[in-house]
Amino acid sequence: MSFRSIVRDVRDGIGSLSRRGFEVRVAAHRRGKSQGHVHEIRDQSSVIQNSCWASLPPELLRDVIRRLEASESTWPSRKNVVACAAVCRSWRETCKELVKNPELSGKITFPVSLKQPGPRDAPIQCFIKRDKSTLTYHLYLCLSPAVLVENGKFLLSAKRNRRTTCTEYIITMDADNISRSSSTYIGKLRSNFLGTKFVIYDTQPPYNAAGLSHPGKTSRRFHSKKVSPRCPSSSYVVSQVAYELNVLGTRGPRRMHCIMHSIPASALDAGGTVPSCQPDSDGLFSRSILDESFNSVSFSKSSVDFGSARFSDITAAGAGAGADDGDEEGKARPLVLRNKAPRWHEQLQCWCLNFRGRVTVASVKNFQLIAATQPSAGAPTPSQPAPPPEHDKIILQFGKVAKDMFTMDYRYPLSAFQAFAICLSSFDTKLACE
Amino acid sequence: MASQDCEAAASSRAAAASSQDCEAAASSRAEKEEQKTVRVAASSRAKKKEQKTVRVAASSSRAEKEEQKEERRTVRVTSNDGEEFEMDEAVARGSVMLRHMMELGIALDGVTLPIVSGEILALAVSYLRFHRDYDDGGSGYGYGYSYGYHSESEDTALTNFDRDLVKQLDQATLLDLLAASNYMEIEGLLRLTCQTVAEKLKGKTTEEIRQTFCIQNDYPPEEEEEVREEISWALEEKSLD
Numbered sequence: 001m002s003f004r005s006i007v008r009d010v011r012d013g014i015g016s017l018s019r020r021g022f023e024v025r026v027a028a029h030r031r032g033k034s035q036g037h038v039h040e041i042r043d044q045s046s047v048i049q050n051s052c053w054a055s056l057p058p059e060l061l062r063d064v065i066r067r068l069e070a071s072e073s074t075w076p077s078r079k080n081v082v083a084c085a086a087v088c089r090s091w092r093e094t095c096k097e098l099v100k101n102p103e104l105s106g107k108i109t110f111p112v113s114l115k116q117p118g119p120r121d122a123p124i125q126c127f128i129k130r131d132k133s134t135l136t137y138h139l140y141l142c143l144s145p146a147v148l149v150e151n152g153k154f155l156l157s158a159k160r161n162r163r164t165t166c167t168e169y170i171i172t173m174d175a176d177n178i179s180r181s182s183s184t185y186i187g188k189l190r191s192n193f194l195g196t197k198f199v200i201y202d203t204q205p206p207y208n209a210a211g212l213s214h215p216g217k218t219s220r221r222f223h224s225k226k227v228s229p230r231c232p233s234s235s236y237v238v239s240q241v242a243y244e245l246n247v248l249g250t251r252g253p254r255r256m257h258c259i260m261h262s263i264p265a266s267a268l269d270a271g272g273t274v275p276s277c278q279p280d281s282d283g284l285f286s287r288s289i290l291d292e293s294f295n296s297v298s299f300s301k302s303s304v305d306f307g308s309a310r311f312s313d314i315t316a317a318g319a320g321a322g323a324d325d326g327d328e329e330g331k332a333r334p335l336v337l338r339n340k341a342p343r344w345h346e347q348l349q350c351w352c353l354n355f356r357g358r359v360t361v362a363s364v365k366n367f368q369l370i371a372a373t374q375p376s377a378g379a380p381t382p383s384q385p386a387p388p389p390e391h392d393k394i395i396l397q398f399g400k401v402a403k404d405m406f407t408m409d410y411r412y413p414l415s416a417f418q419a420f421a422i423c424l425s426s427f428d429t430k431l432a433c434e
Numbered sequence: 435m436a437s438q439d440c441e442a443a444a445s446s447r448a449a450a451a452s453s454q455d456c457e458a459a460a461s462s463r464a465e466k467e468e469q470k471t472v473r474v475a476a477s478s479r480a481k482k483k484e485q486k487t488v489r490v491a492a493s494s495s496r497a498e499k500e501e502q503k504e505e506r507r508t509v510r511v512t513s514n515d516g517e518e519f520e521m522d523e524a525v526a527r528g529s530v531m532l533r534h535m536m537e538l539g540i541a542l543d544g545v546t547l548p549i550v551s552g553e554i555l556a557l558a559v560s561y562l563r564f565h566r567d568y569d570d571g572g573s574g575y576g577y578g579y580s581y582g583y584h585s586e587s588e589d590t591a592l593t594n595f596d597r598d599l600v601k602q603l604d605q606a607t608l609l610d611l612l613a614a615s616n617y618m619e620i621e622g623l624l625r626l627t628c629q630t631v632a633e634k635l636k637g638k639t640t641e642e643i644r645q646t647f648c649i650q651n652d653y654p655p656e657e658e659e660e661v662r663e664e665i666s667w668a669l670e671e672k673s674l675d
Contacts, residue, residue: 056609060616060628067632077636082668086640086661088652111667138672154670173663175672184663 058094065094073107075143075153081109103412108141111173114155114416115186115204117267117274123397123411125358127152128423130404135160136178137169137427139408139420147358147401156186156420160428167191169424171417188235189421191428197242198425200418201235206262207275208332238262239418241425253351256339256367258422260414264332267413268371274413335413337395338372358407359399365406365426366399398423509536510544511559517552518544519559528562530619550614553607557599558614561623564595600630605646608634640665 056064065084072080085095099109106119118124125142129150136159140152158169159178167190174184187202240259246252266272342351350362359366370392396419397409410419507523509532526532526541535541547555603611608627615623635643644651653661 057616060612063624063628064631064635067629068635071632072636076671079668080636080638082664083638083640083643084635086665087643088649091649092661111664140672154667154672157672173667175670183659184667 058090061091062094062098065091066098069095069098075108075141078107078109078153085110102416108153108155108416114173115202116415117263117413118411118415118419120412123394123409124416126155126408126410126416126419127401128406128408128420130406130427132404137424138175139416142407147360147407148405150405155416158189158420158424165193167195167428169421169428171421171424187238187417187421189424191425195428196244198240198428199237200239200241200421202238202262202417203234203236205234205236206238208261236262239421241422243425253339253342254364255341256337256369256426257372258337258369260335260337260418262418263335263413265335265371266332267335336372337369340368340370340394355397355399358397358409359401361400361402363400367397367426368394369396369422370394396422398426509541511555512544512546513550513552513555514546514548515552517555519555521559521563522566525559525562525566528566528620528622529558530621532618547614547618549617551610554610554614557611558618558620558623561599561626562620565592565622596626600626603630605634 065081068084069081072078081095081099085092085099099105100107101116102108102113102124103117103119106122106124108114108124125145127140127142127150129138129140131137136157138154139156139158141155143151143153154175156171156173157175157178158171161168161170169189170178170180170185171187171189172178172182172184173186174182177184179185180188185203187200187204189198189200191198238261240261242257244255244257246255263274264272267274340353342353344350345352353359353366353368355366355368393411394409395411396414398406400406406423408419408423410416414422508520509523509526510518510520511526511532512518523536526536532541532545535545550558600608600611608630612624612627612631615627634646638646643649651658
């Protein structure tokens, strides 16, 4: 290559690099100064619809937003990230790429974070405020480590509706207007008459939703396709919670089991994940493929109609290998959680669990959920006072700290929405303990 | 005469004449002739030198001149509206683009930047000048050569300089400076301007951001609704009582 050709290439390169192309438009648009001197590169000057900022090269926009996101890591200032994502489509794309989901970052940023699994190492600490006069519950993200300080970022709200045969809790993202018909409705919890069995419904389908869905219109939440508010949104069974008396009857702490249909048991294995049916599950909007794949709705009777079914039937059906899912491709065994058994403290004459300072008031509602390892349904063997060694990580912890205030700490593989719904069931169940 | 012999000897073979061949041919003759040949070879070499490009001669003579001064070379950079800035090459090295041009030897007659205005270039040059002294610890070799020890007052002076540089800029100028630092590849200035823009975004609502930076809302109606809900969720400050 001759020296001249090198020079020519470099000069051409400087003039035509695409990432610098936008400055042509900038220079041409600068009011006054340099306009007269850029005639030869004026081809783009008339084309701008947006201003020069909107045509900032993506890598520069990314750098700016990355700096913003890194410095606004806690609420309430994290709202600035959400504000930027809402500016326009290119900004939203950039934010989508930069913001990591809670599993990776431990941070809640966008509403979709509420339905994504929590972090694996340390739990996300939240608290729930109950208002008995309005029958509402509000979930907040803790903003300070102290347990009794009421300093939080609002996450979700729930309202209790008592019906003839059951009780329902509507869960929404709106702090004040908590209603099923609102576009902020994201799911519900329904209990049976006795308050011993609960089903959690999600408007968003889980990865294996075909076997779990409830007939209904396409969900409105987190989807780009809008449906009129009058149409009922669809409900997918994502979890079932059941309370049972201990073998000691009311003299012992009650037992809880949660079958997480939307989370495979393999999620807790090394390298396991919680699959989701959205192609970009860590994005702001799950542009889901549901609209097409969701027309076939198979109503799984035994998993929904549990008013008369025994719990063991439900568990067997939900625990995979059941008859329902013959047509499912390798339906994975769902994750089952159970509460960690408290120990009887002889001297204090009470049942004790180590809440590590996050729960300070004794209450039958307090619990810690861990993974149950054995796949079959049914009660743990009654003769063992201590549970066999299992996954020891506490996936969900809930307990009272003040009159209408409770802490909720959750981690992978549960999401904030699932954790909240499970905790709500603890409010409602009638099984007491002496 | 002898040179003709040399050339004749060369042309009598098929291969190209090299000075060695000349000398080899000449060495087979008498010593006198050998000496003559050597002298002639030397003079033909001198002629070849003269035939080299003027640029090299110019630069070597310029280099000789400058060696007589101190070790200082400058480069002239011109904005698209004709403003000229002369700076030491050591200073200009702070711009990776200028550094490459200097290394390729195409900056010797000055560089014109077709997309950077005089106002912006002035800011960039002042940044380069200030930071050159800082980053190379005054050794004079420019960016990337050495990092001197900095006292706390020097660090503060640097921070103050950076802050004052961007403090007064309006949006359009800040954008132009960001673009220019990207174009000229001045890393520190790019970092500074990006950080400044990020700071300006903080605390603003979405609508304020759009107005300040003149960006249009390009969401289709169905997405618009969800975006709005997202924002109202993020801003929700339910009172706790």
